[in-house]
Amino acid sequence: MRIIVTGANGQLGTDLQRTLTGHEVFPGDIEELDITDFAAVLRAVGKIRPELIIHGAAFTDVDGAELHVDRAFQVNAIGAQNLAIASEEYGAAILYVSTDFVFDGGKGEAYTEFDDPNPLSVYGASKLAGERYVMALTTRFYICRTAWLYGRHGHNFVKTMLRLGEERGSVSVVDDQVGSPTFAADLAAKLVEIGMSGRYGIYHTTNAGSVSWCGFAKKIFEAAAMDVEVKPIKTSEMQRPAPRPALSVLRNLTLELQGMEPMRPWEEGLADYFK
C-alpha cells in the first residue's frame, strides 16, 4: 500500500515508519510537508497518490497551546482540514491520531467511542476540531484516540522521570490524574492494523489498564531498577497552564465490538520499552 505518514520524525511517526515494512511509505515532517500549507498538501497528495494517509503530525505541547492558541488550531485543526480535503480529492483514506484530552475527565469511569467529547484545554479543543474536519470532509476515515504516549524516540514522561530520578533521587508526581500509558510501538502496530481494515470509524487505541501518573512513575523506577522516592501530590499543587482531565481512561470498545485484538496491558508495553 502507498502510505503517507505525517509527523514522521515524531515519537509515534518514528515507530510507524519502523512498523510499516512491506509498504511504500512516504514520510513527511514539517521540513518536507508543512501540513498548514494547503497548496503544498494538495500538491504532495496529488503527486504521491497514496491509498492511506496516517496523520500523526500535531502541535503536541499541551501547556504551550494555552499560550499559542492560534498556532495550536492552525496545526491541529487547519492541518487536519487540509489533509482531509486532499485525501478526499485524491481518493485516499485518512487515519487521524487524536487524544484522550478531547474528554473532560468528569465521567467517573472509562470513556467509550460513543461518549460525547468536552475538552478542557486548547490542545484538546484543537484536536477535537481536527477530528470534526476529518469526519465532515472525508468519506473514509479512521479517528484513533490514544493517551499518555511514550516511545523510544522523542520526549515523554518516562524519559523525564528517568532524568529527574537520576538528578534528584526523589520526584513529586500527581496522584489524582488517571489514564492509560501507551507504548508507541504498540500503538503504531494497532494503527497499521486499523488503517488496513477498511472498517472506518472512531477507535480508542490505548494499552489496556490504567494508573495514576504517580503509580506510573513508581513502575518506571521499578522497571529501571532505580531507587527513587516518589512523592504523591495533587494536581492543584502543580501550577500548569493547561487543565487536564482527572480520569481519561479510554475503553477500547470499538476494537472489542468488532472482534479485533485488544491492545496488551500497559505494564507489558513498559517492560518492552526497557528491553
Ligand SMILES: NC(=O)c1ccc[n+]([C@@H]2O[C@H](COP(=O)([O-])OP(=O)(O)OC[C@H]3O[C@@H](n4cnc5c(N)ncnc54)[C@H](OP(=O)(O)O)[C@@H]3O)[C@@H](O)[C@H]2O)c1
Ligand atoms: N504524546 C502524547 O502523550 C499523545 C497523547 C495522545 C495523543 N497524541 C497524538 O498522537 C500524535 C503523535 O504524537 P507524538 O507524541 O508522536 O508527537 P510529536 O513527537 O510531537 O510528533 C509530532 C510531529 O509533528 C510535527 N509537526 C508539528 N507541526 C507540523 C506541521 N505544521 N507540519 C508537519 N509536521 C508538523 C512535529 O515536528 P516538530 O517537532 O518540529 O514540531 C513532530 O515531529 C499526535 O497527533 C498527538 O496529538 C499524543
